[in-house]
Amino acid sequence: MINVIRRLYLNVRYIFFKTVLPFPKIYSNVETLEKLLSSNFSMARFGDGEFHMINQTENLGFQTVDDQLSQRLREILGSNTEGCLICVPYGLHSVQHLNPRGRFFWKQFVVFHYRKYIPYFNFAKPYYDACVTRPYIDWLDKSKSAKFFKQLKQLWLGKRILLVEGQMSRLGVGNDLFGDAGGVDRIITLSQNAFSVYDRLLAETTRLAGKYDLVLVALGPTATVLAYDLSLTGIQALDIGHVDIEYEWFLKKATQKIAIEGKYVNEVAGETAELTSDDQRYKQQIISEIFTS
Template sequence: MNIRYNKALKIPRKFVKLLLASSYPLVTKIFPLPQVKSIEETLDKINETKCSISRFGDGEFLYIIDRLNLPFQKYEPRLAEKMKKILISDDSAILVGLPIGYHSLNNLKKESRLTWRSQISWIYPRLRKYLDLNKVYYNASMTRVYSGYEDKSCSKGYFEKLMKIWEGREVLLIEGEKSRLGAGNNLFSNATKVERILAPMHHAFSKYDELCNEATKHDKTKLILIALGPTATALSYDLAKEGYQAIDIGNVDIEYEWYLRGATSKTKIQGKYTSEAKGGRDVQDINDPEYDSQIIKKII
Protein backbone atom coordinates (compact mmCIF):
# COMPACT_ATOMS: atom_id res chain seq x y z
CA MET A 1 0.00 0.00 0.00
CA ASN A 2 1.34 3.43 -0.97
CA ILE A 3 0.70 5.54 2.14
CA ARG A 4 1.59 8.71 0.25
CA TYR A 5 -1.48 8.47 -2.00
CA ASN A 6 -3.92 6.31 0.00
CA LYS A 7 -7.08 8.37 0.66
CA ALA A 8 -7.90 6.48 3.86
CA LEU A 9 -4.76 7.89 5.47
CA LYS A 10 -5.46 11.53 4.64
CA ILE A 11 -5.90 12.67 8.27
CA PRO A 12 -2.82 10.87 9.66
CA ARG A 13 -0.79 12.27 6.76
CA LYS A 14 -1.94 15.79 7.61
CA PHE A 15 -0.85 15.35 11.23
CA VAL A 16 2.58 14.08 10.13
CA LYS A 17 2.85 16.99 7.69
CA LEU A 18 2.28 19.52 10.48
CA LEU A 19 4.79 17.75 12.71
CA LEU A 20 7.43 17.74 9.99
CA ALA A 21 6.77 21.39 9.15
CA SER A 22 7.36 22.36 12.78
CA SER A 23 10.84 20.80 12.62
CA TYR A 24 11.85 22.82 9.53
CA PRO A 25 13.86 25.52 11.41
CA LEU A 26 15.92 22.89 13.22
CA VAL A 27 16.46 20.74 10.12
CA THR A 28 17.65 23.67 8.01
CA LYS A 29 19.93 24.86 10.81
CA ILE A 30 21.59 21.45 11.10
CA PHE A 31 21.59 20.91 7.33
CA PRO A 32 21.96 24.27 5.51
CA LEU A 33 20.16 24.29 2.19
CA PRO A 34 22.08 24.36 -1.11
CA GLN A 35 22.45 27.53 -3.16
CA VAL A 36 19.47 27.80 -5.51
CA LYS A 37 18.95 30.73 -7.86
CA SER A 38 15.63 32.55 -8.15
CA ILE A 39 13.06 31.96 -10.88
CA GLU A 40 13.98 35.28 -12.51
CA GLU A 41 17.69 34.46 -12.45
CA THR A 42 16.96 31.04 -13.96
CA LEU A 43 14.84 32.42 -16.79
CA ASP A 44 17.38 35.16 -17.50
CA LYS A 45 20.20 32.60 -17.60
CA ILE A 46 18.34 30.45 -20.13
CA ASN A 47 17.47 33.43 -22.32
CA GLU A 48 20.98 34.88 -22.21
CA THR A 49 22.99 31.70 -22.76
CA LYS A 50 20.54 29.38 -24.58
CA CYS A 51 21.36 26.65 -22.07
CA SER A 52 19.27 23.59 -21.21
CA ILE A 53 17.66 22.66 -17.90
CA SER A 54 16.65 19.46 -16.11
CA ARG A 55 14.25 19.99 -13.22
CA PHE A 56 13.59 18.12 -9.98
CA GLY A 57 10.59 18.29 -7.66
CA ASP A 58 9.65 16.48 -4.46
CA GLY A 59 8.34 13.55 -6.51
CA GLU A 60 11.67 13.08 -8.28
CA PHE A 61 13.51 13.26 -4.95
CA LEU A 62 11.33 10.55 -3.40
CA TYR A 63 11.68 8.53 -6.60
CA ILE A 64 15.44 8.47 -5.98
CA ILE A 65 15.48 8.20 -2.19
CA ASP A 66 12.54 5.89 -1.48
CA ARG A 67 12.23 4.20 -4.88
CA LEU A 68 8.69 5.53 -4.89
CA ASN A 69 6.19 4.59 -7.59
CA LEU A 70 4.57 7.84 -8.71
CA PRO A 71 1.00 7.86 -10.08
CA PHE A 72 2.33 8.67 -13.56
CA GLN A 73 5.71 6.91 -13.47
CA LYS A 74 6.50 3.56 -11.89
CA TYR A 75 9.92 3.09 -10.37
CA GLU A 76 12.61 2.28 -12.91
CA PRO A 77 16.17 1.74 -11.56
CA ARG A 78 17.69 3.05 -14.80
CA LEU A 79 15.75 6.32 -14.55
CA ALA A 80 16.71 6.75 -10.90
CA GLU A 81 20.38 6.28 -11.75
CA LYS A 82 20.15 8.85 -14.53
CA MET A 83 18.65 11.33 -12.06
CA LYS A 84 21.43 10.78 -9.54
CA LYS A 85 23.99 11.50 -12.25
CA ILE A 86 22.22 14.70 -13.30
CA LEU A 87 22.04 16.09 -9.75
CA ILE A 88 25.84 16.26 -9.53
CA SER A 89 26.61 17.04 -13.17
CA ASP A 90 29.05 19.87 -13.83
CA ASP A 91 28.17 20.75 -17.43
CA SER A 92 27.80 24.54 -17.54
CA ALA A 93 25.45 24.29 -20.53
CA ILE A 94 22.91 22.23 -18.56
CA LEU A 95 21.24 23.80 -15.53
CA VAL A 96 19.95 21.57 -12.76
CA GLY A 97 16.80 22.87 -11.11
CA LEU A 98 15.68 22.33 -7.51
CA PRO A 99 12.18 23.46 -6.45
CA ILE A 100 11.16 26.85 -5.09
CA GLY A 101 11.13 25.74 -1.44
CA TYR A 102 14.88 25.20 -1.58
CA HIS A 103 15.33 28.83 -2.69
CA SER A 104 12.79 30.75 -0.58
CA LEU A 105 9.38 30.43 1.07
CA ASN A 106 8.62 34.13 0.57
CA ASN A 107 5.34 35.00 -1.17
CA LEU A 108 4.17 31.39 -1.24
CA LYS A 109 0.60 30.63 -0.20
CA LYS A 110 0.20 29.33 3.35
CA GLU A 111 -0.47 25.78 2.15
CA SER A 112 2.54 25.88 -0.19
CA ARG A 113 4.80 27.07 2.62
CA LEU A 114 3.53 24.28 4.86
CA THR A 115 4.12 21.73 2.11
CA TRP A 116 7.68 22.81 1.47
CA ARG A 117 8.55 23.05 5.15
CA SER A 118 7.34 19.48 5.68
CA GLN A 119 8.85 18.13 2.44
CA ILE A 120 12.25 19.64 3.13
CA SER A 121 12.24 18.33 6.70
CA TRP A 122 11.40 14.84 5.44
CA ILE A 123 13.49 14.73 2.29
CA TYR A 124 16.52 16.98 2.57
CA PRO A 125 18.58 15.20 5.27
CA ARG A 126 18.43 12.09 3.08
CA LEU A 127 18.80 13.97 -0.21
CA ARG A 128 22.04 15.75 0.66
CA LYS A 129 24.25 12.81 -0.24
CA TYR A 130 22.95 12.97 -3.82
CA LEU A 131 23.77 16.68 -4.21
CA ASP A 132 26.97 18.59 -4.84
CA LEU A 133 26.71 21.16 -2.06
CA ASN A 134 29.37 23.31 -3.73
CA LYS A 135 27.29 23.53 -6.90
CA VAL A 136 24.98 26.41 -7.81
CA TYR A 137 21.53 25.04 -8.62
CA TYR A 138 18.78 26.82 -10.51
CA ASN A 139 15.05 27.04 -9.92
CA ALA A 140 12.91 24.11 -11.05
CA SER A 141 9.79 26.19 -10.33
CA MET A 142 10.50 28.38 -13.38
CA THR A 143 7.51 26.61 -14.97
CA ARG A 144 5.23 27.12 -11.94
CA VAL A 145 4.87 30.86 -11.76
CA TYR A 146 1.23 31.44 -10.86
CA SER A 147 -0.82 29.07 -8.72
CA GLY A 148 1.37 28.80 -5.62
CA TYR A 149 1.85 32.50 -4.91
CA GLU A 150 0.05 34.99 -2.67
CA ASP A 151 0.99 38.02 -4.75
CA LYS A 152 0.60 37.05 -8.40
CA SER A 153 1.68 40.40 -9.82
CA CYS A 154 5.01 38.88 -10.89
CA SER A 155 3.37 36.12 -12.96
CA LYS A 156 2.90 38.22 -16.10
CA GLY A 157 6.60 39.07 -16.25
CA TYR A 158 7.59 35.46 -15.64
CA PHE A 159 5.39 34.23 -18.49
CA GLU A 160 6.88 36.88 -20.77
CA LYS A 161 10.38 35.64 -19.94
CA LEU A 162 9.28 32.05 -20.50
CA MET A 163 7.81 32.86 -23.91
CA LYS A 164 10.99 34.67 -24.87
CA ILE A 165 12.81 31.31 -24.70
CA TRP A 166 11.04 30.09 -27.85
CA GLU A 167 10.45 33.44 -29.55
CA GLY A 168 11.37 33.15 -33.22
CA ARG A 169 12.41 29.49 -32.79
CA GLU A 170 11.28 26.23 -34.33
CA VAL A 171 9.98 24.15 -31.43
CA LEU A 172 9.82 20.38 -31.04
CA LEU A 173 7.47 19.44 -28.19
CA ILE A 174 7.80 16.00 -26.62
CA GLU A 175 4.77 15.57 -24.40
CA GLY A 176 2.28 13.10 -22.97
CA GLU A 177 -0.47 12.20 -25.41
CA LYS A 178 -3.11 14.09 -23.40
CA SER A 179 -1.00 17.07 -22.30
CA ARG A 180 -1.63 19.26 -25.38
CA LEU A 181 0.67 22.10 -24.38
CA GLY A 182 -0.38 25.38 -25.96
CA ALA A 183 -3.51 23.97 -27.60
CA GLY A 184 -6.30 26.53 -27.41
CA ASN A 185 -4.10 29.35 -26.09
CA ASN A 186 -1.31 31.61 -27.35
CA LEU A 187 1.57 30.16 -25.32
CA PHE A 188 3.59 29.26 -28.43
CA SER A 189 2.20 31.92 -30.77
CA ASN A 190 5.61 33.60 -31.05
CA ALA A 191 7.40 30.41 -32.18
CA THR A 192 7.98 30.13 -35.93
CA LYS A 193 6.90 26.47 -35.99
CA VAL A 194 5.63 23.89 -33.51
CA GLU A 195 5.93 20.12 -34.00
CA ARG A 196 4.91 17.43 -31.53
CA ILE A 197 6.04 13.96 -30.62
CA LEU A 198 3.41 12.29 -28.44
CA ALA A 199 4.52 9.90 -25.71
CA PRO A 200 2.56 7.76 -23.23
CA MET A 201 0.41 9.68 -20.74
CA HIS A 202 1.78 7.47 -17.94
CA HIS A 203 5.09 5.61 -17.50
CA ALA A 204 6.74 7.37 -20.44
CA PHE A 205 10.16 6.01 -19.50
CA SER A 206 9.10 2.70 -21.05
CA LYS A 207 9.57 4.43 -24.44
CA TYR A 208 12.70 6.36 -23.47
CA ASP A 209 15.12 5.05 -26.09
CA GLU A 210 12.57 5.43 -28.88
CA LEU A 211 11.83 9.01 -27.84
CA CYS A 212 15.50 9.87 -27.66
CA ASN A 213 16.22 8.32 -31.05
CA GLU A 214 13.30 10.12 -32.67
CA ALA A 215 14.30 13.48 -31.21
CA THR A 216 17.86 13.18 -32.47
CA LYS A 217 16.61 12.90 -36.05
CA HIS A 218 15.83 16.62 -35.89
CA ASP A 219 18.11 19.55 -36.63
CA LYS A 220 19.96 20.94 -33.62
CA THR A 221 18.72 24.44 -34.36
CA LYS A 222 15.31 23.39 -33.03
CA LEU A 223 14.43 24.07 -29.42
CA ILE A 224 13.21 20.91 -27.70
CA LEU A 225 10.60 21.33 -24.96
CA ILE A 226 9.74 18.24 -22.91
CA ALA A 227 6.74 17.65 -20.64
CA LEU A 228 6.88 14.05 -19.44
CA GLY A 229 7.23 14.08 -15.67
CA PRO A 230 10.43 12.40 -14.39
CA THR A 231 11.23 11.17 -17.91
CA ALA A 232 11.66 14.80 -18.98
CA THR A 233 14.31 15.31 -16.30
CA ALA A 234 16.49 12.64 -17.89
CA LEU A 235 15.59 13.24 -21.53
CA SER A 236 16.38 16.96 -21.41
CA TYR A 237 19.83 16.16 -20.01
CA ASP A 238 20.61 13.43 -22.54
CA LEU A 239 19.46 15.57 -25.49
CA ALA A 240 21.49 18.51 -24.22
CA LYS A 241 24.52 16.23 -24.11
CA GLU A 242 23.83 15.54 -27.80
CA GLY A 243 24.06 19.26 -28.57
CA TYR A 244 20.40 20.33 -28.44
CA GLN A 245 18.91 23.06 -26.32
CA ALA A 246 16.42 21.02 -24.32
CA ILE A 247 14.10 22.45 -21.70
CA ASP A 248 12.22 20.33 -19.17
CA ILE A 249 9.10 22.50 -19.42
CA GLY A 250 6.75 20.53 -17.16
CA ASN A 251 3.52 22.09 -16.00
CA VAL A 252 3.92 25.45 -17.75
CA ASP A 253 0.83 25.16 -19.96
CA ILE A 254 -1.55 24.35 -17.08
CA GLU A 255 -0.08 27.22 -15.05
CA TYR A 256 -0.65 29.48 -18.05
CA GLU A 257 -4.25 28.29 -18.40
CA TRP A 258 -4.88 29.09 -14.71
CA TYR A 259 -3.21 32.47 -15.17
CA LEU A 260 -5.40 33.33 -18.18
CA ARG A 261 -8.50 32.38 -16.19
CA GLY A 262 -7.43 34.18 -13.03
CA ALA A 263 -7.97 30.87 -11.21
CA THR A 264 -7.81 30.95 -7.41
CA SER A 265 -7.42 27.17 -7.06
CA LYS A 266 -6.06 24.28 -9.12
CA THR A 267 -8.97 23.49 -11.42
CA LYS A 268 -9.35 20.95 -14.19
CA ILE A 269 -8.64 22.22 -17.70
CA GLN A 270 -10.91 20.57 -20.23
CA GLY A 271 -9.09 18.57 -22.88
CA LYS A 272 -5.75 18.64 -21.05
CA TYR A 273 -4.11 16.35 -18.50
CA THR A 274 -4.33 18.28 -15.22
CA SER A 275 -2.65 15.99 -12.70
CA GLU A 276 -3.03 18.23 -9.64
CA ALA A 277 -6.75 19.02 -10.05
CA LYS A 278 -9.70 16.84 -9.07
CA GLY A 279 -10.77 14.79 -12.09
CA GLY A 280 -7.87 16.19 -14.10
CA ARG A 281 -6.52 12.81 -15.15
CA ASP A 282 -9.75 11.99 -16.94
CA VAL A 283 -9.13 13.81 -20.22
CA GLN A 284 -11.64 14.35 -23.00
CA ASP A 285 -10.80 14.36 -26.70
CA ILE A 286 -10.52 17.71 -28.46
CA ASN A 287 -11.31 18.97 -31.95
CA ASP A 288 -8.36 21.16 -32.86
CA PRO A 289 -7.09 20.90 -36.46
CA GLU A 290 -4.04 23.10 -35.74
CA TYR A 291 -2.97 20.86 -32.86
CA ASP A 292 -3.55 17.73 -34.96
CA SER A 293 -1.42 19.14 -37.80
CA GLN A 294 1.53 19.63 -35.41
CA ILE A 295 1.74 15.95 -34.45
CA ILE A 296 4.58 14.38 -36.44
CA LYS A 297 5.05 11.16 -34.45
CA LYS A 298 3.27 9.06 -31.85
CA ILE A 299 5.38 6.79 -29.66
CA ILE A 300 2.75 5.40 -27.30
Protein backbone atom coordinates in the same frame (compact mmCIF):
# COMPACT_ATOMS: atom_id res chain seq x y z
CA MET B 1 -6.43 22.61 18.27
CA ILE B 2 -4.84 19.44 16.88
CA ASN B 3 -4.09 21.15 13.55
CA VAL B 4 -2.55 24.13 15.37
CA ILE B 5 -0.27 21.82 17.36
CA ARG B 6 0.72 19.90 14.22
CA ARG B 7 1.61 23.09 12.38
CA LEU B 8 3.57 24.39 15.36
CA TYR B 9 5.46 21.09 15.52
CA LEU B 10 6.16 21.29 11.77
CA ASN B 11 7.42 24.88 12.01
CA VAL B 12 9.75 24.08 14.91
CA ARG B 13 11.25 21.10 13.11
CA TYR B 14 11.51 23.08 9.88
CA ILE B 15 13.49 25.86 11.56
CA PHE B 16 15.73 23.25 13.20
CA PHE B 17 16.46 21.42 9.95
CA LYS B 18 17.07 24.65 8.07
CA THR B 19 19.64 25.52 10.72
CA VAL B 20 21.55 22.24 10.98
CA LEU B 21 21.29 20.63 7.54
CA PRO B 22 23.29 21.62 4.44
CA PHE B 23 21.28 23.17 1.62
CA PRO B 24 22.48 24.00 -1.89
CA LYS B 25 22.64 27.50 -3.30
CA ILE B 26 19.59 27.98 -5.52
CA TYR B 27 19.11 30.92 -7.86
CA SER B 28 15.63 32.46 -7.93
CA ASN B 29 13.14 32.02 -10.76
CA VAL B 30 13.99 35.50 -12.06
CA GLU B 31 17.71 34.71 -12.09
CA THR B 32 17.01 31.33 -13.69
CA LEU B 33 14.95 32.88 -16.48
CA GLU B 34 17.58 35.57 -17.07
CA LYS B 35 20.22 32.84 -17.41
CA LEU B 36 18.12 30.95 -19.97
CA LEU B 37 17.31 34.09 -21.96
CA SER B 38 20.96 35.14 -22.14
CA SER B 39 22.34 31.74 -23.17
CA ASN B 40 21.58 28.62 -25.15
CA PHE B 41 21.68 26.40 -22.07
CA SER B 42 19.38 23.47 -21.62
CA MET B 43 17.38 22.89 -18.43
CA ALA B 44 16.67 19.70 -16.46
CA ARG B 45 14.27 20.07 -13.53
CA PHE B 46 13.69 18.22 -10.26
CA GLY B 47 10.39 18.57 -8.45
CA ASP B 48 9.17 16.52 -5.51
CA GLY B 49 8.25 13.68 -7.88
CA GLU B 50 11.77 13.39 -9.26
CA PHE B 51 13.20 13.39 -5.73
CA HIS B 52 10.85 10.61 -4.64
CA MET B 53 11.81 8.65 -7.74
CA ILE B 54 15.52 8.95 -6.85
CA ASN B 55 15.09 6.77 -3.77
CA GLN B 56 12.21 4.81 -5.26
CA THR B 57 10.04 5.74 -2.31
CA GLU B 58 6.77 5.78 -4.24
CA ASN B 59 5.17 5.41 -7.64
CA LEU B 60 3.97 8.62 -9.23
CA GLY B 61 0.61 8.95 -10.93
CA PHE B 62 2.35 8.90 -14.30
CA GLN B 63 5.55 6.93 -13.63
CA THR B 64 6.16 3.72 -11.71
CA VAL B 65 9.45 3.05 -9.93
CA ASP B 66 12.25 2.17 -12.35
CA ASP B 67 15.81 1.27 -11.30
CA GLN B 68 17.46 2.81 -14.35
CA LEU B 69 15.43 6.00 -14.07
CA SER B 70 16.39 6.35 -10.40
CA GLN B 71 20.05 5.87 -11.24
CA ARG B 72 19.94 8.46 -14.02
CA LEU B 73 18.21 11.02 -11.78
CA ARG B 74 20.87 10.57 -9.08
CA GLU B 75 23.57 11.05 -11.70
CA ILE B 76 22.00 14.21 -13.11
CA LEU B 77 21.30 15.83 -9.73
CA GLY B 78 24.98 15.58 -8.79
CA SER B 79 26.36 16.42 -12.23
CA ASN B 80 28.36 19.48 -13.15
CA THR B 81 27.87 19.46 -16.91
CA GLU B 82 28.40 22.65 -18.88
CA GLY B 83 25.43 23.72 -20.94
CA CYS B 84 22.60 22.33 -18.81
CA LEU B 85 21.07 24.07 -15.81
CA ILE B 86 20.15 21.59 -13.09
CA CYS B 87 17.10 22.98 -11.34
CA VAL B 88 15.57 22.20 -7.95
CA PRO B 89 12.66 23.95 -6.22
CA TYR B 90 13.49 27.32 -4.69
CA GLY B 91 11.18 26.24 -1.87
CA LEU B 92 14.13 24.28 -0.46
CA HIS B 93 15.88 27.62 0.08
CA SER B 94 12.96 29.79 1.17
CA VAL B 95 9.17 29.63 1.37
CA GLN B 96 8.58 33.34 1.98
CA HIS B 97 7.31 33.94 -1.58
CA LEU B 98 4.70 31.17 -1.37
CA ASN B 99 1.08 31.17 -0.25
CA PRO B 100 0.10 29.10 2.84
CA ARG B 101 -0.51 25.97 0.76
CA GLY B 102 2.89 26.23 -0.92
CA ARG B 103 4.67 27.01 2.33
CA PHE B 104 3.17 23.99 4.06
CA PHE B 105 4.09 21.70 1.16
CA TRP B 106 7.78 22.61 1.09
CA LYS B 107 8.12 22.80 4.86
CA GLN B 108 6.84 19.26 5.19
CA PHE B 109 9.10 18.17 2.33
CA VAL B 110 12.15 19.58 4.13
CA VAL B 111 11.11 18.04 7.46
CA PHE B 112 10.10 14.58 6.28
CA HIS B 113 12.01 13.96 3.03
CA TYR B 114 14.95 16.27 2.33
CA ARG B 115 17.54 14.38 4.43
CA LYS B 116 17.20 11.31 2.18
CA TYR B 117 18.44 13.28 -0.82
CA ILE B 118 21.37 15.17 0.71
CA PRO B 119 23.93 12.54 -0.45
CA TYR B 120 23.02 13.17 -4.08
CA PHE B 121 23.51 16.95 -4.17
CA ASN B 122 26.68 18.57 -5.43
CA PHE B 123 27.13 21.35 -2.87
CA ALA B 124 30.15 22.73 -4.73
CA LYS B 125 27.92 24.13 -7.48
CA PRO B 126 24.82 26.35 -7.58
CA TYR B 127 21.43 25.11 -8.70
CA TYR B 128 18.64 26.98 -10.48
CA ASP B 129 14.93 27.18 -9.75
CA ALA B 130 12.79 24.30 -11.02
CA CYS B 131 9.72 26.48 -10.43
CA VAL B 132 10.75 28.87 -13.20
CA THR B 133 7.94 27.20 -15.17
CA ARG B 134 5.49 27.54 -12.25
CA PRO B 135 5.14 31.28 -11.59
CA TYR B 136 1.50 31.44 -10.56
CA ILE B 137 -0.65 29.05 -8.54
CA ASP B 138 1.44 28.73 -5.36
CA TRP B 139 2.69 32.31 -5.28
CA LEU B 140 1.58 34.66 -2.54
CA ASP B 141 1.92 37.72 -4.78
CA LYS B 142 0.44 36.92 -8.18
CA SER B 143 0.69 40.49 -9.49
CA LYS B 144 3.96 39.74 -11.31
CA SER B 145 2.80 36.53 -12.99
CA ALA B 146 1.64 38.22 -16.22
CA LYS B 147 5.02 39.90 -16.70
CA PHE B 148 6.85 36.67 -15.92
CA PHE B 149 4.84 34.63 -18.43
CA LYS B 150 5.50 37.31 -21.06
CA GLN B 151 9.23 37.02 -20.43
CA LEU B 152 9.05 33.23 -20.38
CA LYS B 153 7.51 33.24 -23.85
CA GLN B 154 10.61 35.02 -25.14
CA LEU B 155 12.48 31.73 -24.79
CA TRP B 156 10.73 30.47 -27.93
CA LEU B 157 9.89 33.80 -29.61
CA GLY B 158 10.22 33.33 -33.37
CA LYS B 159 11.84 29.92 -32.94
CA ARG B 160 10.92 26.63 -34.55
CA ILE B 161 10.15 24.38 -31.61
CA LEU B 162 9.81 20.63 -31.24
CA LEU B 163 7.53 19.61 -28.37
CA VAL B 164 7.99 16.21 -26.77
CA GLU B 165 4.98 15.42 -24.59
CA GLY B 166 2.57 12.80 -23.37
CA GLN B 167 -0.50 12.09 -25.46
CA MET B 168 -2.81 13.72 -22.90
CA SER B 169 -0.81 16.91 -22.31
CA ARG B 170 -1.60 18.99 -25.40
CA LEU B 171 0.69 21.87 -24.45
CA GLY B 172 -0.47 25.20 -25.83
CA VAL B 173 -3.71 23.82 -27.26
CA GLY B 174 -6.53 26.27 -26.59
CA ASN B 175 -4.25 29.12 -25.49
CA ASP B 176 -1.56 31.39 -26.91
CA LEU B 177 1.41 30.01 -24.96
CA PHE B 178 3.29 29.23 -28.19
CA GLY B 179 1.54 31.82 -30.33
CA ASP B 180 4.75 33.74 -31.00
CA ALA B 181 6.86 30.71 -31.85
CA GLY B 182 8.13 30.38 -35.40
CA GLY B 183 6.48 26.98 -35.72
CA VAL B 184 5.43 24.04 -33.57
CA ASP B 185 5.73 20.31 -34.21
CA ARG B 186 5.20 17.48 -31.75
CA ILE B 187 6.48 14.07 -30.78
CA ILE B 188 3.72 12.32 -28.83
CA THR B 189 4.43 9.48 -26.43
CA LEU B 190 3.06 7.70 -23.38
CA SER B 191 1.48 9.87 -20.71
CA GLN B 192 2.24 7.16 -18.17
CA ASN B 193 5.56 5.35 -17.78
CA ALA B 194 7.20 7.23 -20.63
CA PHE B 195 10.61 6.03 -19.47
CA SER B 196 9.70 2.54 -20.72
CA VAL B 197 10.20 3.85 -24.28
CA TYR B 198 13.13 6.11 -23.42
CA ASP B 199 15.69 4.71 -25.87
CA ARG B 200 13.35 5.16 -28.83
CA LEU B 201 12.29 8.56 -27.58
CA LEU B 202 15.88 9.80 -27.29
CA ALA B 203 16.79 8.42 -30.72
CA GLU B 204 13.76 9.95 -32.44
CA THR B 205 14.14 13.34 -30.77
CA THR B 206 17.84 13.42 -31.65
CA ARG B 207 17.05 12.48 -35.26
CA LEU B 208 14.50 15.28 -35.67
CA ALA B 209 16.00 18.02 -33.50
CA GLY B 210 18.33 19.35 -36.20
CA LYS B 211 15.34 20.88 -37.99
CA TYR B 212 14.40 23.00 -34.97
CA ASP B 213 15.81 25.83 -32.88
CA LEU B 214 14.63 24.47 -29.55
CA VAL B 215 13.27 21.28 -28.01
CA LEU B 216 10.68 21.56 -25.23
CA VAL B 217 9.92 18.50 -23.11
CA ALA B 218 7.03 17.81 -20.71
CA LEU B 219 7.17 14.19 -19.50
CA GLY B 220 7.67 14.15 -15.75
CA PRO B 221 10.93 12.48 -14.63
CA THR B 222 11.56 11.27 -18.18
CA ALA B 223 11.80 14.92 -19.29
CA THR B 224 14.56 15.54 -16.74
CA VAL B 225 16.67 12.78 -18.24
CA LEU B 226 15.81 13.56 -21.86
CA ALA B 227 16.64 17.27 -21.59
CA TYR B 228 19.95 16.44 -19.93
CA ASP B 229 20.93 13.78 -22.49
CA LEU B 230 20.01 16.04 -25.41
CA SER B 231 22.16 18.81 -23.96
CA LEU B 232 25.17 16.45 -24.00
CA THR B 233 24.81 16.22 -27.80
CA GLY B 234 24.64 20.00 -28.25
CA ILE B 235 20.84 20.16 -28.63
CA GLN B 236 19.16 22.87 -26.55
CA ALA B 237 16.31 21.24 -24.65
CA LEU B 238 14.16 22.70 -21.89
CA ASP B 239 12.23 20.55 -19.45
CA ILE B 240 9.17 22.80 -19.08
CA GLY B 241 6.97 20.56 -16.96
CA HIS B 242 3.61 22.04 -15.95
CA VAL B 243 4.07 25.42 -17.65
CA ASP B 244 0.98 24.99 -19.82
CA ILE B 245 -1.26 24.09 -16.87
CA GLU B 246 0.16 26.98 -14.84
CA TYR B 247 -0.62 29.28 -17.77
CA GLU B 248 -4.17 27.93 -17.99
CA TRP B 249 -4.68 28.58 -14.26
CA PHE B 250 -3.27 32.09 -14.73
CA LEU B 251 -5.63 32.83 -17.63
CA LYS B 252 -8.60 31.56 -15.62
CA LYS B 253 -7.47 33.53 -12.51
CA ALA B 254 -7.73 30.28 -10.55
CA THR B 255 -7.05 30.46 -6.82
CA GLN B 256 -6.57 26.71 -6.46
CA LYS B 257 -5.55 23.85 -8.73
CA ILE B 258 -8.46 22.95 -11.00
CA ALA B 259 -9.11 20.55 -13.87
CA ILE B 260 -8.54 21.91 -17.38
CA GLU B 261 -10.85 20.70 -20.13
CA GLY B 262 -9.06 18.57 -22.70
CA LYS B 263 -5.82 18.23 -20.70
CA TYR B 264 -4.53 15.83 -18.08
CA VAL B 265 -3.87 17.52 -14.73
CA ASN B 266 -2.22 14.97 -12.45
CA GLU B 267 -2.26 17.30 -9.44
CA VAL B 268 -6.06 17.55 -9.26
CA ALA B 269 -7.12 14.55 -7.22
CA GLY B 270 -10.46 12.95 -8.04
CA GLU B 271 -11.05 14.98 -11.20
CA THR B 272 -10.51 13.86 -14.78
CA ALA B 273 -10.80 16.35 -17.59
CA GLU B 274 -12.43 15.38 -20.86
CA LEU B 275 -9.50 14.31 -23.02
CA THR B 276 -11.04 14.36 -26.48
CA SER B 277 -9.75 16.95 -28.93
CA ASP B 278 -10.86 17.92 -32.41
CA ASP B 279 -8.18 20.58 -32.81
CA GLN B 280 -6.95 20.08 -36.38
CA ARG B 281 -3.88 22.27 -35.93
CA TYR B 282 -2.78 20.11 -33.00
CA LYS B 283 -3.20 16.93 -35.04
CA GLN B 284 -1.24 18.41 -37.95
CA GLN B 285 1.63 19.28 -35.61
CA ILE B 286 2.16 15.63 -34.61
CA ILE B 287 5.08 14.36 -36.69
CA SER B 288 5.97 11.27 -34.67
CA GLU B 289 4.30 8.94 -32.16
CA ILE B 290 6.18 6.57 -29.85
CA PHE B 291 4.15 4.15 -27.75
CA THR B 292 6.21 0.95 -27.76
CA SER B 293 9.84 0.15 -27.07
